[in-house]
């Protein structure tokens with residue numbers, strides 16, 4: 001069976017994750033060969049702030065994954081997080097070139113290129129252009145116009161942009177770590193790729209990735225992405241709040257969160273105490289467990305209020321039948337599902353990257369949704385056939401629409417021997 005080795009890197013604010021996988025084309029399976037997980041450095045709020053430190057962390061994660069897999073990594077698919085990611089709706093229109101009016105792949109590329117040509121703030125970079133539907137003369141809602149006949153082809157598309165500096169710094173860090181960038185994928189879109197089903201996307205669903213310093217969302221309806229956003233608050237804020245509230249060090253606050261944290265204030269007795277000396281002998285105090293949960297709840301309230309606001313912005317608050325799927329390290333907090341249900345007024349579950357083979361015990365948890373999603377994105381782009389074209393090396397056109405794709409040159413081609 002023909003296989004290919006793909007590497008993905010999720011440069012998070014708290015952790016860098018690198019996964020090397022073997023992708024078997026015929027059965028669409030991903031076999032994990034190695035994973036390297038190291039603490040992050042040089043990152044703040046999902047963006048690179050120190051290129052050298054970030055490069056060292058990337059190199060360390062890659063080296064570990066290489067050791068486990070026995071493979072040498074030259075390039076990888078990389079996630080982009082960080083605030084400042086924006087979504088724009090756009091349209092493109094072109095005249096069909098051929099005399100017989102038959103639409104071909106070039107026309108599809110041209111019309112999406114035209115959709116991309118809308119004015120872009122100079123400091124942003126286009127990461128994805130995702131077509132939603134095409135119109136050929138009077139015929140609307142066409143998923144794949146190739147082979148149809150007409151005079152005027154239009155497309156409705158979504159453009160996802162990231163701050164240009166952020167993309168440049170990430171590129172520099174990768175260069176310094178000596179790893180080429182195959183593609184950039186926005187973090188919540190990658191996390192959605194590994195955890196959401198086609199049916200959920202069809203019905204309407206929001207992915208909520210609870211990272212360390214960011215919380216990112218991706219909303220789908222009728223199978224297509226309708227919104228994505230990265231909010232500048234994450235689960236490390238809970239740790240910081242605990243450190244301030246208990247007047248203790250960050251490391252101790254993090255351990256308190258891991259061992260005693262919960263999103264349900266009623267889960268503990270009001271009089272129950274936590275003895276901080278168990279974490280560090282210099283700590284003399286004992287604190288009320290209930291007070292710790294109150295601190296956690298206050299920050300979670302803020303995070304989920306922001307998520308609700310994002311849903312309100314697009315008129316989807318409480319209106320997504322497949323509910324919310326939580327990913328990221330923050331989804332490990334006990335009782336977070338019930339808390340999220342209450343806040344979002346939606347069905348909620350935790351998303352686990354599914355259908356993996358190989359050394360999956362290293363990657364089958366919600367914190368790995370992004371890094372696994374990057375691999376799946378590459379795999380699915382292969383069968384969907386995303387096309388690279390347009391304004392810069394970074395810009396990529398991603399077909400959210402199956403069908404067009406197989407007929408169009410794929411990004412996946414570069415993974416083929």
Ligand SMILES: Nc1ncnc2c1ncn2[C@@H]1O[C@H](COP(=O)(O)OP(=O)(O)OP(=O)(O)O)[C@@H](O)[C@H]1O
Nearest residue numbers: 012013014015211212213214235236328329330332
């Ligand atoms: N068991 C747990 N209980 C509570 N919080 C947890 C648990 N495990 C991880 N976390 C929290 O999850 C966060 C890390 O999540 P994740 O690894 O998804 O972040 P990241 O990808 O590095 O950051 P970002 O996506 O914001 O750049 C940290 O704040 C960590 O404290």
Ligand SMILES: [Mg+2]
Nearest residue numbers: 012013211370
């Ligand atoms: Mg992350």
